[in-house]
Amino acid sequence: MTDASLTPLTADQAEIQRTARAFARAELAPKAAELDRESRFDPALIGQLGELGFLGMLLPEEYDGLGMDSLTYLLALEEIAAADASAAVLMSVHNSLPTQMLLRYGSEEQRKRWLPPMARGEVLGAFALSEPDAGSDAAALRTQAVRDGDHWVLNGTKAWVTNGNCAGVILAMARTDTSESRRGGRGISAFIITPDLPGFHVSKKENKLGLRSSPTVQLTFDDLRVPADRLLGDEGMGFVYALQSLEHGRMGIAAQAVGIAQRALDLAIQYASERKQFGAPIHDFQGIQFKLADMACRVTAARALLHAAAMMKDRGESPGAYTSMAKLMASEAAMWVTTQAIQVFGGYGYTKDYEVERLFRDAKVTEIYEGTSEIQRIVIARSLRLPD
Numbered sequence: 001m002t003d004a005s006l007t008p009l010t011a012d013q014a015e016i017q018r019t020a021r022a023f024a025r026a027e028l029a030p031k032a033a034e035l036d037r038e039s040r041f042d043p044a045l046i047g048q049l050g051e052l053g054f055l056g057m058l059l060p061e062e063y064d065g066l067g068m069d070s071l072t073y074l075l076a077l078e079e080i081a082a083a084d085a086s087a088a089v090l091m092s093v094h095n096s097l098p099t100q101m102l103l104r105y106g107s108e109e110q111r112k113r114w115l116p117p118m119a120r121g122e123v124l125g126a127f128a129l130s131e132p133d134a135g136s137d138a139a140a141l142r143t144q145a146v147r148d149g150d151h152w153v154l155n156g157t158k159a160w161v162t163n164g165n166c167a168g169v170i171l172a173m174a175r176t177d178t179s180e181s182r183r184g185g186r187g188i189s190a191f192i193i194t195p196d197l198p199g200f201h202v203s204k205k206e207n208k209l210g211l212r213s214s215p216t217v218q219l220t221f222d223d224l225r226v227p228a229d230r231l232l233g234d235e236g237m238g239f240v241y242a243l244q245s246l247e248h249g250r251m252g253i254a255a256q257a258v259g260i261a262q263r264a265l266d267l268a269i270q271y272a273s274e275r276k277q278f279g280a281p282i283h284d285f286q287g288i289q290f291k292l293a294d295m296a297c298r299v300t301a302a303r304a305l306l307h308a309a310a311m312m313k314d315r316g317e318s319p320g321a322y323t324s325m326a327k328l329m330a331s332e333a334a335m336w337v338t339t340q341a342i343q344v345f346g347g348y349g350y351t352k353d354y355e356v357e358r359l360f361r362d363a364k365v366t367e368i369y370e371g372t373s374e375i376q377r378i379v380i381a382r383s384l385r386l387p388d
């Protein structure tokens with residue numbers, strides 16, 4: 001058993017994990033290589049995940065969600081990622097960012113209007129914070145929103161928007177106060193954008209190393225007229241809302257990374273028992289055994305830290321920097337474990353004929369998005385205190 005959670009699971013959690021695993025293996029895994037090769041997004045995925053309730057896992061039942069805790073959600077997400085990391089990022093962004101922002105900071109009217117169709121998988125969500133010149137320093141964003149009667153008029157470019165060309169709702173951050181005293185995160189507001197609004201354009205689809213069946217696009221707002229009732233929460237608080245939601249987002253990316261790493265480990269174990277050199281399965285060589293042992297340790301440690309952070313959140317405590325630790329550990333484990341998996345496969349692992357090649361490419365982005373590894377280290381370092 002290499003994929004066991006060290007956390008005792010409830011019957012419901014184990015059931016959701018089994019459901020997600022069965023769905024991922026039957027529906028996602030068989031198509032993942034082809035979608036990756038063709039760099040093609042399968043829109044049927046949205047309906048499939050919606051039908052399972054996986055696009056409303058963290059939403060209360062009154063908004064048609066499953067009302068589940070964070071750990072249950074992360075267990076399901078890990079299974080989806082092990083089959084297709086591109087599907088996992090769709091699920092992670094939707095559940096962690098736009099739906100959570102609406103739930104926490106939206107008015108009751110906004111929640112009632114947007115959340116039920118999002119939970120049912122009729123409307124996909126996206127999150128647009130980054131810009132071409134504002135990535136790690138997202139507070140430097142330049143998209144502007146100016147009030148004009150009962151509308152806001154937005155101008156600017158949002159970069160790297162996951163699901164941006166297939167989402168029905170995009171939570172976009174724009175500067176509503178440009179005065180000198182409001183530099184940085186203050187003076188940024190969050191808006192509920194829909195693609196039908198005049199001035200909304202999908203301007204560029206990124207050609208990526210990995211996650212090739214997850215669409216990542218640039219959005220241009222060209223005098224985009226947004227009705228005033230699409231402002232989320234309080235004016236000037238959008239950056240704070242976005243950062244608070246990214247706490248959940250980081251755990252989602254950590255689960256994605258654990259799923260990728262677990263799959264690479266499983267494939268390496270299997271291959272090592274089948275591939276023979278020097279008259280014996282390569283698994284018989286201690287050099288390979290030690291590699292598999294180190295891979296298993298890193299996957300298990302990353303998962304344990306992630307689950308501990310999730311359980312803190314589920315107990316109502318703030319996991320604080322533990323979410324950054326979990327994201328950092330899991331993403332670096334995924335990159336390291338997938339690199340070792342290719343080594344176990346030798347030359348075959350370096351070809352597109354074997355899944356470990358895709359896992360290696362998909363793992364890399366987990367060290368980059370929703371806060372790079374360097375930014376996670378800054379967050380962790382800032383949290384360090386001497387014991388009392």
Ligand SMILES: Cc1cc2nc3c(=O)[nH]c(=O)nc-3n(C[C@H](O)[C@H](O)[C@H](O)COP(=O)(O)OP(=O)(O)OC[C@H]3O[C@@H](n4cnc5c(N)ncnc54)[C@H](O)[C@@H]3O)c2cc1C
Pocket residue numbers: 093127128129130132134135136137159160161162163208211216365368369370371372373374375
């Ligand atoms: C596939 C993909 C999907 C994405 N999806 C979304 C999305 O849906 N919504 C969204 O808003 N964004 C999204 N992003 C954007 C992502 O969050 C940013 O790429 C990320 O925050 C890094 O920003 P950057 O790419 O501009 O890199 P930069 O910020 O330019 O960083 C370049 C390098 O400098 C380092 N660096 C920067 N500042 C510091 C510092 N202070 N100290 C040390 N090192 C530093 C970084 O760690 C990195 O190594 C996505 C990105 C990708 C690749």
